[in-house]
Amino acid sequence: MLTKGKEYDVIIIGGGATGAGTARDCALRGLSVLLVERYDFTAGATGRNHGLLHSGARYAVTDRESATECIKENMILRRVARHCVEETGGLFITLPEDDLGYQKLFVESCEAAGIRAEVIDPELARRLEPSVNPTLTGAVKVPDGAIDPFRLTTANVVDATMHGADVLTYHEVTGLIRNGDRIQGVCLTDVRTGARSEARGRLVINAGGIWGAGIAAKAGVTVNMFPAKGSLLIFGHRINNLVINRCRKPANADILVPGDTICLIGTTSDRVPYDQIDHMTVTPEEVDILMSEGAKLAPSLAHTRILRAYAGVRPLVTSDDDPSGRSISRGIVCLDHATRDGLEGFITITGGKLMTYRLMAEWATDLAMRKLGESDPGCVTADKPLPGSEPAEVKKEKKRLKGWNRRKSHVIELSTEQLAAEGRHGTMSRKIDTRDAASEALVCECEQVSVGEVNYAIDELHVHNLLNLRRRTRLGMGTCQGQLCACRGAGLLAKAGACADAALADLGWFINERWKGMSPVAWGETIKEVQLMSWLYEGVGGLTEGRRQKMDAMADKGEQDAEPAAKTEEKE
């Protein structure tokens, strides 16, 4: 929602982890905040990466600064984003074709960056992680983990709004309000309806990731971005419980991360033209590389079911004093366009990584406080837990009945879906209705999402369509990729206010989006799944060509979301 006629202290563009984190930090420091996002939270690079809680070890040899940032943020996120993090631990393995000598350099570099790296016996590595390639010749244990970027971003948004921030999704910044050499706000277009509006702010923060270059251009300044595409594959279940990396110079497909119920292998790295960033597809060659390299980390990957493929675009930035683009950094870039370009009221925060989103937000907010001349109470995000990650009020109430009682008792424990929801929303899961069988009924069976959880997401987590719902709850991210849950979710959305026609169009569109991610890996069980889905929705349900034309017509009229995820693929 947008408070009409209000002049915000800051307007933040971009609903990724950085934008959401900046909105939270600003709101916590007492600024009035508007967060605008073109489509949905996590629709860009935030939702299309490994979900790896980097220890920094990967960068230790090549980029000491990034490595140090990573390990610091790693330890912070374990505390403040407890419910988004899984402390799995990670291995850097050396295979027979790798140089075992690199291990020494690697461990020394880790130690220099403050990363605890422990050389372990290959036999111990095989026991810690039975799926690891058994021919490994060396292994180093590091504090890697898994982080869920969807939950992380949502939690930041929730906390920002709890501290007074306004949030607008599906609003694209089509221009910046410029008065002389000062930016005073943004021109917005509702991408669903085409309606135009304006929002005024004392400061605009560009946190658009790779799209930030385009936003900067609208303000008349240049930020040099070098889009690098990375493709990943998602597997049907976890084969590993530790993150597995290759102990060598970073290369293709050398990280296997367990994330929630799945595991994923990535990535590739290819430069793509800037005008193609909304149209990422995964090529057969990339799938081949990911499979063949991935199987070297864990041989069982070669015959594990692949759910889908997706690609994201890294927002790599050339540093300012080098417009040629030779020195590309993965470090954080925080630009005050007043000192750089003579344009007041405009900041760009970009570069960095998911791991450093909080630090990026801190830097941007520090700069914003200085520029606004407000008294700065200081950043608290390194210590204040995100909503959902607060220390649990009551001890986990999972009942452990013993002996006689266990045998007598019929309903014994928290149900799987309650546990799963607790994993997704942390302490916020107490808001999920579990009062009766109707709210405990499952919507998504693969990912254990209940009616209560869907309703909670619709009510409180900025959900307008199935895609939003998927990102907030994991609905449709499991084995069947929405086959069973998409229609149920559409029904609940329709019940919650959307009209039936819109819900139906949304359903068709969601199914199509699922297919886009499955098509690059459509063989074996995956093609069977797709066929069954097609029979159900097209054959039995009548979601036919005619219906599709109607949907297209609605899309033309701007009634349907124009989100590019329909054309590209996204994580899970």
Added chain:
Amino acid sequence: MIDQLNISENNFEQCIKCTVCTVYCPVTAVNPLYPGPKQAGPDGERYRLKHRDFYNEALKYCLNCKRCEVACPSGVRISDIILSARNRYSRGSAGLRDRMLAHTDMMGGLATRLSPTVNGLLRLKPVKLAMDLTLGIDRRRTFPAYTPRKFTTWYRRHAAERQERFANQVTYFHGCYVNYNFPRLGKDLVKVMNAIGWGVQLMKDEKCCGVARIANRLIKQATDAAKVNLREIGAQVEAGRDVIATSSTCVMTMRDEYPHVLGLDNAGVRDHIMTATRFLYNLVESGRVKLAFKPDYRLHAAYHTPCHLVRLGWGIYSTELLKMIPGLQLTILDYNCCGIAGTYGFKKENYAYSQAIGKQLFDSIAEAAPDIVATDCETCKWQIEMSTGLKVANPISIIADALDVEATRQLNNV
């Protein structure tokens, strides 16, 4: 073939979420606390791989009928996944009751020595009430009576010697029920096989097949017994003898659960383990033996296919054999689970579900109004006898009854 394409333990990743298993699950139909085979099996497995806390004790409501596996078009071994999960993730060890129920051989061995006393006691209401209250064995359940003389004792004293006369030999896995409760069935088998010119041998050492131990999370005990059985079966196979059993569940367990749940390799002997009706049918069908029946034999039997025999796909051998009896009117009942599932139906918490599951079967039996019910499973027999009041017999016993032994021996030149 499907095993070569196996991509995950018991094929759980081959699930395409069609949910047909849940449609065929008899427990789901009567017990809302049970998540159903798809949820308990392949869906739940993904979560259990993430963390063992996602294991849910409601999985104990699975009665391991394997109807889900029969229904599955993708070859997912759903109840094997559920059984394995129960064994792997359920905390604490099996209680006294489960141990008593599961050790069918040990309890049988004890009970047969005092069988008149035990049988009498087990019929007494106060005893049943006491077992209900202290152990959790449902007071409404009727116990199978124990025999005063074990089948193996009878065999040793009265049958072993004359088996040597026959040129063809087959080995009989009698199982706990025949040995401790109902030697008559074993005697019937010996009678039929001898009449067609086949000798019946027993294994040197036979342990319980272990199905009840597997169901009650006594995996170590089940594995120990299974290893002995596999060794003994191996010896029989080496001597050129197939191993047959009159219990469909024993056969299913030794063929399928040994490798899938216990992880034991039985590839060398698996094809030599089969039901007695399959063995006999193949002999008759190939023309190697002939059967002659009493001309005045008259009986109306309703045949119930036990779930584990359906899983084996071998119900047809029993019904085709029964159809060979000229005086037998055979009604083949629709395939419904009887609900007892071995030790499952004895447990107090399952009794009501057990009877609710069986209701369809009991109703269809009442409708058919047969003289006798035929089935290849002993626990189905207990359940149907208790719930319908009708007598239940193994097809081998019916054949033994109807067989004209002298005529059969002449036909087969015995």
